[in-house]
Amino acid sequence: MSEAIVLPAVRGKLTAGAPLAPLVWFKSGGSAQWLFEPKDADDLCAFLRDLGPAVPVMALGLGSNLIVRDGGVPGVVVRLGKAFARVDLLDGVTMRCGGGASGILVSSTARDAGIAGLEFLRSIPGTVGGFVRMNGGAYGREVKDVLVECEVVLRSGERRVLALAELGYTYRHSALPESAVVVSAVFRGQPGDPAAIQAEMERISESREASQPLRSKTGGSTFKNPPPEISGGQKAWELVDRAGCRGLQLGGAQVSEKHTNFLINTGEATSTEIEALGEEVRRRVKTGSGVELEWEIQRVGLPAPAPGDKRVEIK
Structure with a gap:
């Protein structure tokens, strides 16, 4: 350190x-x-x-x-x-959401207000700050489809409001500086019937529960879906499965049997094991199909010190 x-x-x-x-x-x-x-x-x-x-x-x-x-x-x-988890209605179709608000809170507040189009946020297991930064998405929609603007605090301490066009969104990526902190975002949907919105949220929830290992210690989708022209239309999970990686295990880390684009901690896995398993999956997919998978999961921090390495004390 x-x-x-x-x-x-x-x-x-x-x-x-x-x-x-x-x-x-x-x-x-x-x-x-x-x-x-x-x-x-x-x-x-x-x-x-x-x-x-x-x-x-x-x-x-x-x-x-x-x-x-x-x-x-x-x-x-x-x-x-x-303090950052507030969700406030600005008008009949627009909400300002704190950077610490969860996707479940945002989508539920939208439902109660009769705002449709934000149901997919129910399925994103994160906060506004995270999915604004990553252009999070699911079930055919992405944050860029509903975001009006966001407020960030830059590393300098400056507070800035950035319009959608300034974020440079691509698939699961934005142009935000790494050290910028998203403190709020404005989302816009369209008028909808709360009962119909709730039904769509339930459909999304049931689909996730059936197909993803939500009750395991996991990190969500591990790899980005490659462009169809590169993968022949195959999604990341299909490439992983065809490379024979379903259930592949390294120490306490395992490729999920339920959804092969999820890695899980079966018990006492280290992050070193989880990341190494992901790299082994990437290697096998590259060997088998020629497609180089990109990580969707963020990997941060320092590797474990080698035996005998001295560590600087935290002060």
Whole structure:
């Protein structure tokens, strides 16, 4: 882990050496050198403005699409709490949602207000900050289809509102700087019947439950679906399956039997095992089909230290 960091005063909560495994879906990985849970957006702005510019900063949502490596994350991990989980109606079809609000909260609030078109967010296991950054999507829709604008805090502490066109969205990717923290987003749907919206949400929920290992320690979709012209129309899970990887295991990590684009922690897997299994799957798919799968899951932090390596104490 990196050298000692001089931290500005905050109104929120700062924790040294905070274990991240309990905060991510895989339940594996090392600690954050510092975990910062800001009281509000002004607290976050002031902190980042006064924090030394060389200190790395990473935002953490629900930790659903993330491998935290076993050596931990140097610098500061920012986690948005309840203060950032508000959802407010702006008009009959538009909502402002805090960066810490879950996809379930956003879609349920939209349903209650008779706003259709946001049902797919029910199936994204993360927060607004995460799926705005990643252009999250499912069931034929993506964030770019409903986003009007988002507000971010840059590494400099500057607060900026970015319109949809400024985000440079492509498949599961945006042009947002790595250290930018999404503190809110405005989504727009269309008028709908709450009962019909609820029925669609239930259909999505049942489909996910039937096809994905939701009750396992997993990280969601592991690899991006390759462009059809490269894969011959095959999705990532089909390529993984055809490469003979269904059920493939490395230590405590396994390719899901239920959905082959999911890796699962069967018990006490390390992040090293999970990532190495993913790389082995990529190798087998490349050998078998010529298609090079791209990771969709973010992998952050440092590898586990080799035996005998000295570690700098967290201060």
